[in-house]
Amino acid sequence: MNVMSYTVVIPAAGRGTRMGADENKLFLPLLDKPIIAYTLQVFEGDKACDGIVLVVKDEERDRFLEICTTYGIQKVTQYVAGGNERQDSVMKGVRAIQNTSSLVFVHDGARPFVRRKTLEELAEKATNSGGAIVAVPVKDTVKKVHDNRVTETIDRASLWAVQTPQAFQIGVLLRAYEWAVEHNFLGTDEASVVEQLGVDVCVVEGDYENVKMTTQEDLIYGAAILAKRQEQESKEKG
Numbered sequence: 597m598n599v600m601s602y603t604v605v606i607p608a609a610g611r612g613t614r615m616g617a618d619e620n621k622l623f624l625p626l627l628d629k630p631i632i633a634y635t636l637q638v639f640e641g642d643k644a645c646d647g648i649v650l651v652v653k654d655e656e657r658d659r660f661l662e663i664c665t666t667y668g669i670q671k672v673t674q675y676v677a678g679g680n681e682r683q684d685s686v687m688k689g690v691r692a693i694q695n696t697s698s699l700v701f702v703h704d705g706a707r708p709f710v711r712r713k714t715l716e717e718l719a720e721k722a723t724n725s726g727g728a729i730v731a732v733p734v735k736d737t738v739k740k741v742h743d744n745r746v747t748e749t750i751d752r753a754s755l756w757a758v759q760t761p762q763a764f765q766i767g768v769l770l771r772a773y774e775w776a777v778e779h780n781f782l783g784t785d786e787a788s789v790v791e792q793l794g795v796d797v798c799v800v801e802g803d804y805e806n807v808k809m810t811t812q813e814d815l816i817y818g819a820a821i822l823a824k825r826q827e828q829e830s831k832e833k834g
Contacts, residue, residue: 599716600723601644602699602763605689607651608632608660609678610706614810620656621809622705623663626818631809632660633667634708640669642715645701647673649692651685683782683789687773696766699723702786703761706809709821710761714802721798722763729763729787730802731756756799759806762786768795 608622615621622632639645648671652660657675664672676692678685686702693700699722703710714730721728734755740748762785764772772789775781783789787797805821807814 599720600699601646602701602719603647603649603693603695604639604645604701604703605649605651605686606703606705607682607685608705609651609653609685615812623659626815627822629667630663631708632705633663635705636669637667638710640671642712644719645671646695646698647671649674649676649689651676651678651689653678681782686786690769693766698766699763700766700769701761701763704808707760707806709805709807711803714800717800718761718763721800722765725798726768726795727764727787727790727797728800729797730759730761731799732759732802732804758785759802764790
């Protein structure tokens with residue numbers, strides 16, 4: 597089977613509460629440009645990406661437009677107003693996609709470091725299975741706690757920390773959302789909704805650099821990742 601192209605939905609209507617910011621954290625600078633610019637450039641440069649749907653607050657649309665213009669982002673096909681919950685926002689973004697024969701990726705705007713290789717593997721898995729997610733094995737010991745007391749130590753051998761993108765055949769994800777609306781189900785991520793249909797969701801192993809910019813400490817880590825990658829690129833060129 598040929599690997600399908602995809603449209604990516606990026607929910608970008610969040611707040612900067614845990615970042616301690618008084619604005620959308622995606623506008624915060626990471627070294628020399630906004631966090632969202634790095635994320636958009638990943639998909640702008642991927643030939644398999646047919647388009648980007650940005651889910652935004654109405655009052656922030658012009659600012660996203662400005663960022664896209666400044667950094668040469670031409671694949672944003674639609675700006676969609678966000679919903680009350682993340683799931684509502686993503687559902688609105690998916691429903692706005694015109695090409696119903698492609699895959700749909702859903703990716704956090706605050707994850708600017710996903711690698712092209714991961715996108716390729718994810719598209720291949722989703723093309724052949726109906727759904728796939730990016731995840732990494734849990735490194736730390738995990739304990740179940742109740743009232744500040746350990747009740748169980750969980751075997752981490754089978755535990756994976758889920759990242760994005762998550763990828764699905766668009767018809768599968770739309771059916772899952774229809775089911776969720778009918779049953780008033782609110783999932784923790786897209787895969788948790790698709791799983792309710794009994795669809796097998798495959799896992800692509802990502803990498804630990806695909807971190808989500810959530811706190812001030814993440815910005816420090818993100819700057820270090822960028823510096824390391826820039827050094828690697830310099831060595832490869834030189």
